[in-house]
Amino acid sequence: MSDSQLVLFLLPSILSLVLIFILMQRKQARYNLPPGNMGWPFLGETIGYLKPYTAISVGEFMENHIARYGKIYRSNLFGEPTIVSADAGLNRFILQNEGRLFECSYPRSIGGILGKWSMLVQVGDMHRDMRIISLNFLSHARLRTHLLKEVEKHTLLVLGSWKENSVFSAQDEAKKFTFNLMAKNIMSLDPGKPETEQLKKEYVTFMKGVVSAPLNFPGTPYRKALKSRSTILKFIEEKMKERIVRMEEGVENLEEDDLLGWVLKHSNLSTEQILDLILSLLFAGHETSSVAIALAIYFLEGCPSAIQQLQEEHTEIARAKKQSGEVELNWDDYKKMEFTQCVINETLRLGNVVRFLHRKALKDVRYRGYDIPCGWKVLPVIAAVHLDSTLFDQPQHFNPWRWQNSSNTRGSSSNNYASMTPSSNHFLPFGGGPRLCAGSELAKLEMAVFIHHLVLNYRWELAENDQAFAFPFVDFPKGLPIIVKRHSTHYP
Ligand code: HEM
Numbered sequence: 001m002s003d004s005q006l007v008l009f010l011l012p013s014i015l016s017l018v019l020i021f022i023l024m025q026r027k028q029a030r031y032n033l034p035p036g037n038m039g040w041p042f043l044g045e046t047i048g049y050l051k052p053y054t055a056i057s058v059g060e061f062m063e064n065h066i067a068r069y070g071k072i073y074r075s076n077l078f079g080e081p082t083i084v085s086a087d088a089g090l091n092r093f094i095l096q097n098e099g100r101l102f103e104c105s106y107p108r109s110i111g112g113i114l115g116k117w118s119m120l121v122q123v124g125d126m127h128r129d130m131r132i133i134s135l136n137f138l139s140h141a142r143l144r145t146h147l148l149k150e151v152e153k154h155t156l157l158v159l160g161s162w163k164e165n166s167v168f169s170a171q172d173e174a175k176k177f178t179f180n181l182m183a184k185n186i187m188s189l190d191p192g193k194p195e196t197e198q199l200k201k202e203y204v205t206f207m208k209g210v211v212s213a214p215l216n217f218p219g220t221p222y223r224k225a226l227k228s229r230s231t232i233l234k235f236i237e238e239k240m241k242e243r244i245v246r247m248e249e250g251v252e253n254l255e256e257d258d259l260l261g262w263v264l265k266h267s268n269l270s271t272e273q274i275l276d277l278i279l280s281l282l283f284a285g286h287e288t289s290s291v292a293i294a295l296a297i298y299f300l301e302g303c304p305s306a307i308q309q310l311q312e313e314h315t316e317i318a319r320a321k322k323q324s325g326e327v328e329l330n331w332d333d334y335k336k337m338e339f340t341q342c343v344i345n346e347t348l349r350l351g352n353v354v355r356f357l358h359r360k361a362l363k364d365v366r367y368r369g370y371d372i373p374c375g376w377k378v379l380p381v382i383a384a385v386h387l388d389s390t391l392f393d394q395p396q397h398f399n400p401w402r403w404q405n406s407s408n409t410r411g412s413s414s415n416n417y418a419s420m421t422p423s424s425n426h427f428l429p430f431g432g433g434p435r436l437c438a439g440s441e442l443a444k445l446e447m448a449v450f451i452h453h454l455v456l457n458y459r460w461e462l463a464e465n466d467q468a469f470a471f472p473f474v475d476f477p478k479g480l481p482i483i484v485k486r487h488s489t490h491y492p
Helices: 001-029 059-069 088-096 108-114 125-138 139-160 171-188 194-210 223-246 257-268 272-299 304-324 330-333 338-351 383-388 422-426 438-458
Strands: 074-076 082-086 102-104 167-168 357-361 364-365 371-373 377-380 456-462 481-486
Touching: 059 377, 082 438, 088 377, 088 383, 102 139, 102 377, 108 194, 108 223, 108 272, 125 139, 125 194, 125 257, 125 272, 139 171, 139 330, 171 194, 171 257, 171 438, 194 223, 194 272, 194 304, 223 272, 223 338, 257 272, 257 438, 272 304, 272 338, 272 438, 304 338, 338 438, 357 377, 438 456
Parallel strands: 082 377
Antiparallel strands: 074 082, 102 357, 167 481, 364 371, 456 481
16 A cells, blocks of 8 residues: 555544544533643553552652642543542542442453452442442451451461561561451352462462553463453352352351352342452452551551550550450450551551542532533542641651541441541541442451551561552562561460
């Protein structure tokens, strides 16, 4: 084909693109959009937005954009016109109006890998049904009666395997803990068994793809993850079939308390839906809490006075238990972990495990004089609020004491804390509104029990310099290598 033929061939497509662009510009002119820059055609500003940065900051891109345009600005991200919000009020407004003015809208690649029935991408009735199942699995009653024991058992299993004076990855250990816990409670898989270890291995490959660029070519992490996804789903399906046979045979089993048993007995979901639900709960419940625990280990290492205060709190709890002849932690013990809750809050505020959420506008929305056009993507950046110096004093400083006397310290409705700190209103590590994290109470319980046994049994230091980066998923590039020493005094 000659050059002139090629130009003639491409001309209609080029003209259509120009026309679409002009129409979009005209349409946008009707709106009072927030200030901003739409960046390059198609790519927009995505590359700058996703550039890794230290997790205790909002990153250069965000800093520059906020300085230039303010806390609400427009951009073009992930191939779509987008309103980015670092504004506490707008973020709350977006989350509270889920399903009315805004709707959860994750990039297509997330649905491709987590599955089209994954809870994270579902909206409407199916989301509601799956949410009810998850909330039932993670209910307050189950936390008290069942999950607390499980959390403690799996904590001790991991901490008990730590060898003094050897270097290991704290991040991997935290992942081991949360994976074992979820695998046991979702599908009754026992830690250390070959099938559990095999699943864990597949899961690592799967996770690398979830957080990679969605390039479906041979050899890419995304392609490998899609392969692992089908292996994992086959495994879960096998487990499902075995369970159905046992249920039909009427064999009483101890496993009926797990999520798989519950879903099979009490829901009308199809096999495909159950598989995606289980995979997404394994994902939501494993990755996030393990990063949060690694962050706590990291922040505490740099704050000896917080470790000291934690030791006092947990030694007191352990001493009282010893006196009463009890061994296992119970709910009353958990409720005594007040300073620990401050440490957890501060870890979540400063580390920002989940940094921003994906939404889209269902209608034209007007907020403080700005228009958010129907169909536009909206990104509430919860991390930007947590690190906002007008809302939190010295926001990049790890200061658990800022949470003392806060009504937000315990999160559950059973707390007795009196006054609100001004900042607690702006603290949304678990999102908010109808999609508030279904596992927030479990996550806090995991962190508290892990911290309890950690500070009672070990002292630790970083074996090598490492720090958390936002890619934007939070990760320690070296895996947070630590070296531990046992305390001379042991408590149960
Ligand atoms: C520190 C740990 C955790 C953090 C920071 C976290 C954060 C979040 C956030 C921000 C959301 C909202 C997503 C959105 O609105 O688009 C979410 C949703 C969710 N989380 Fe968590 N999470 C954590 C642990 C857990 C755990 C342990 C589980 C338990 C299995 C869990 C299960 C879920 C589920 C099922 C949803 C979807 C809720 C829905 O769409 O209705 N999360 N999480």
